[in-house]
Amino acid sequence: MSSPTRGPRFVRRITQRFAGPEVEGGDVWDAIQLARHQDRPYPLDYIGMLMPDFEEIHGDRLHGDDAAIVAGIGRYHDRPVAVIGHQKGRDAKDRAYRNFGMPGPEGYRKGMRLMELAAKMRLPFIALIDTPGAFPGADAEERGQGGAIARSMLTMLRLPAPTVAVVIGEGSSGGALALGVADRVVMLENSTYSVISPEGGAAILWRDAGKAKLAAQAFKPTAANCYRWGVADAVVPEPHGGAHTNPEEAARQLDVYLTRTLRELDALSVADRRRIRRDRFRRIGAQRELPPDSSALMAQSAESPSGGAA
Amino acid sequence: MARRPISISIDRLRGRAPAQKPAKLPGDERSCPRCETHFSAQEFARNVGVCAACGHHFPLGARARLDHMADGGRWTPIGEELRAIDPLQFVDLQPYPERIRSAEAKGNTEALVCGELAISGQTCVAAIMDFGFLGGSMGSVVGERFARAADRAVELGCPLITVTSSGGARMQEGVLALMQMAKSIVSLDELNDAGLPFIVVLAHPTTGGVWASFASLGDITYAEPGALIAFSGPRVIEQTTREKLPSDFGLAERQLEHGHVDSVVDRRELPARLGSLLRILHQPPRPVPSLAGQLAANGSEGAARIARALPQLSRRLRDRVLGEGPQRGGQ
Numbered sequence: 001m002s003s004p005t006r007g008p009r010f011v012r013r014i015t016q017r018f019a020g021p022e023v024e025g026g027d028v029w030d031a032i033q034l035a036r037h038q039d040r041p042y043p044l045d046y047i048g049m050l051m052p053d054f055e056e057i058h059g060d061r062l063h064g065d066d067a068a069i070v071a072g073i074g075r076y077h078d079r080p081v082a083v084i085g086h087q088k089g090r091d092a093k094d095r096a097y098r099n100f101g102m103p104g105p106e107g108y109r110k111g112m113r114l115m116e117l118a119a120k121m122r123l124p125f126i127a128l129i130d131t132p133g134a135f136p137g138a139d140a141e142e143r144g145q146g147g148a149i150a151r152s153m154l155t156m157l158r159l160p161a162p163t164v165a166v167v168i169g170e171g172s173s174g175g176a177l178a179l180g181v182a183d184r185v186v187m188l189e190n191s192t193y194s195v196i197s198p199e200g201g202a203a204i205l206w207r208d209a210g211k212a213k214l215a216a217q218a219f220k221p222t223a224a225n226c227y228r229w230g231v232a233d234a235v236v237p238e239p240h241g242g243a244h245t246n247p248e249e250a251a252r253q254l255d256v257y258l259t260r261t262l263r264e265l266d267a268l269s270v271a272d273r274r275r276i277r278r279d280r281f282r283r284i285g286a287q288r289e290l291p292p293d294s295s296a297l298m299a300q301s302a303e304s305p306s307g308g309a310a
Numbered sequence: 311m312a313r314r315p316i317s318i319s320i321d322r323l324r325g326r327a328p329a330q331k332p333a334k335l336p337g338d339e340r341s342c343p344r345c346e347t348h349f350s351a352q353e354f355a356r357n358v359g360v361c362a363a364c365g366h367h368f369p370l371g372a373r374a375r376l377d378h379m380a381d382g383g384r385w386t387p388i389g390e391e392l393r394a395i396d397p398l399q400f401v402d403l404q405p406y407p408e409r410i411r412s413a414e415a416k417g418n419t420e421a422l423v424c425g426e427l428a429i430s431g432q433t434c435v436a437a438i439m440d441f442g443f444l445g446g447s448m449g450s451v452v453g454e455r456f457a458r459a460a461d462r463a464v465e466l467g468c469p470l471i472t473v474t475s476s477g478g479a480r481m482q483e484g485v486l487a488l489m490q491m492a493k494s495i496v497s498l499d500e501l502n503d504a505g506l507p508f509i510v511v512l513a514h515p516t517t518g519g520v521w522a523s524f525a526s527l528g529d530i531t532y533a534e535p536g537a538l539i540a541f542s543g544p545r546v547i548e549q550t551t552r553e554k555l556p557s558d559f560g561l562a563e564r565q566l567e568h569g570h571v572d573s574v575v576d577r578r579e580l581p582a583r584l585g586s587l588l589r590i591l592h593q594p595p596r597p598v599p600s601l602a603g604q605l606a607a608n609g610s611e612g613a614a615r616i617a618r619a620l621p622q623l624s625r626r627l628r629d630r631v632l633g634e635g636p637q638r639g640g641q
Contacts, residue, residue, distance in 0.1 A: 134522075134541065134542075136541070136542030136546050136547050136550045136551070137542075137547060137550070137551050137553070138547055138551070138553050138555055138559065140541075140542075141540050141541060141542065141547070141559075141560060142568050144526075144568075144570060145522070145541040145542070146521035146522040146525070146526045146539075146540070146541040147522075147526040147527075147570065149522040149523075149541070150491075150495065150522055150523050150524070150525075150526045150527050151526075151527065153491065153492055153495045153523065154495050154498065154499065154527065157492075157495055157496065157499055158499065173479075173488065173519070174479075174488070174491060174518075174519050174522040174523070174541070177488055177489070177491055177492060178522075180492070181492050181495065193485050193488075194484060194485050194488070195479045195480075195481060195483075195484050195485055195487050195488040195519075196479075196481065200546075201481055203546075203549075204481060205402040205403065205481055206402065206403065214402075215402075218398070218400055218401060218402060218484075219398070219484045219485070220398060220484065221484065221485055226485060229397065229485065229486055231485050231486065231489060278496045278499065278500075281489065281492045281493050281495075281496045282457060282493060282496050282497075284453075284486065284489040284490075284492075284493060285449075285450030285451075285453050285454055285486055285489070285490060285493065286395055286397035286450050286483070286486055287392050287393065287394060287395055287449075287450045287451045287454055288392075288393050288394075288395050289391050289392055289393070290391040290392075290393060291391075292391065
């Protein structure tokens with residue numbers, strides 16, 4: 001399928017090596033560990049390496065500031081851009097301060113402040129995704145966690161300038177997708193993108209968070225698989241052994257992808273970008289369609305679904 | 311109808327989550343999990359699954375809801391031909407295809423049923439979730455049916471109404487299920503461009519990815535009494551944060567207090583409430599201003615005269631001059 005979201009030739013080249021069989025079994029669990037490696041670069045690390053100047057914004061102007069999300073404007077290859085990301089901490093104190101990268105509604109509302117600025121100034125918008133999910137807390141609920149995530153997606157979908165979302169670590173649940181409705185969604189080679197964290201999935205499906213490994217193997221959320229499913233448009237290579245072994249090289253690879261992609265997206269009109277962005281998400285999914293003449297028949301529902309030989 | 315003496319424990323009165331299923335009783339009888347009143351299946355159907363004694367709202371299937379909401383119980387299905395597949399070859403305690411088969415055997419084809427209908431004579435499109443089908447979970451079919459329902463609303467130029475009842479994204483479709491959240495947002499943006507209202511009715515339970523996507527973006531949002539509405543459910547929150555939650559945490563009435571819904575509406579009154587809302591929102595067709603009229607209004611009498619002299623000017627060109635043509639990128 002030749003689609004405008006598939007990207008330029010170099011992306012095909014770097015993703016070619018993922019044409020092998022689906023990643024399954026124990027390899028998936030290894031991928032989860034790599035995606036969560038505590039020395040893996042976080043958004044502030046990438047920003048530090050790629051942007052000589054960066055101004056962070058704080059607060060949602062309603063209630064508070066959420067350290068699990070960093071947002072700001074930076075100078076990137078001589079132009080202003082808006083950058084946002086889920087930020088985790090490395091030591092115990094920093095982890096607690098960043099709430100393990102689990103944002104509350106204040107974080108997403110801060111993000112929407114940045115989106116408004118990006119819309120006004122037509123700034124390219126770059127999102128770096130790395131979260132086990134949005135924070136499950138009573139306060140977060142009562143201040144509108146669900147609505148904040150939904151509105152963040154809608155606001156991002158409507159941005160006029162190019163938008164790129166990069167899964168740099170673990171992307172889990174709506175807490176990740178809230179920053180992921182972009183023209184291009186890419187994943188670093190050892191990142192994961194899933195409906196829920198393995199622990200959360202295990203608690204729901206097996207009623208036992210200890211079955212996380214089983215859940216991970218069922219979700220198969222690796223970059224290669226997400227590329228195959230059309231969830232990721234490209235996979236950005238990491239240095240051998242993972243991004244944490246050589247953060248500068250990881251940043252350089254990301255830089256190559258970002259500059260080329262922004263150049264390509266810059267060439268489109270606002271209307272075209274919005275249409276392509278909508279089409280991209282509209283297409284995602286896997287279902288089958290019964291022939292029209294049988295569509296009204298409830299009797300058809302007993303038929304076995306295709307691809308069901310598990 | 312013979313009733314048992316009502317004995318209510320404090321726990322039951324405070325009970326946060328109403329039981330998912332009415333207790334099975336011999337014959338057609340059911341009992342209310344809140345007040346323990348017994349009633350027959352006919353009585354249950356007549357009250358659209360609301361306990362006549364205490365007002366407890368039982369879960370109600372999507373088709374029964376559509377029959378109840380639509381004038382004369384008549385509605386035309388949308389997207390019925392779409393069925394689930396198993397893209398991940400997913401196995402948890404049971405293979406996903408088996409789960410689909412047993413859910414389908416209960417009579418529904420997916421967790422979202424959509425239809426075109428009239429409410430109090432007003433045309434609209436409805437997308438109704440069914441908790442009985444795999445916990446109302448949102449997978450690819452739910453996402454695609456929702457998108458087609460929105461498309462149909464845009465075609466007809468009518469409002470889209472949704473009744474939500476869902477545990478969230480469907481685990482068995484992995485990240486593809488997550489993406490349906492974004493897909494539903496795309497459909498709402500199409501409604502935005504077309505200037506059409508989106509009305510949400512939150513039924514028990516509306517949680518996870520459904521609450522964190524289209525369910526929380528209604529222009530007008532109703533909730534059924536006692537419905538649990540949350541991104542993370544109380545069990546997850548208590549496990550994660552060790553917080554002790556108030557007994558009414560996340561319930562419709564409390565969400566009303568916190569400003570997350572516009573009104574708590576009894577299911578039996580829903581068709582009338584929606585009918586009145588649709589009447590308020592109904593827009594008479596807007597007259598297209600003539601080019602000459604516009605130019606004259608702007609004081610360009612000369613240009614207006616030319617415009618009047620060019621009746622052969624195609625409608626399309628005229629629209630383009632006035633910027634009234636179909637929006638680029640719109641449907």
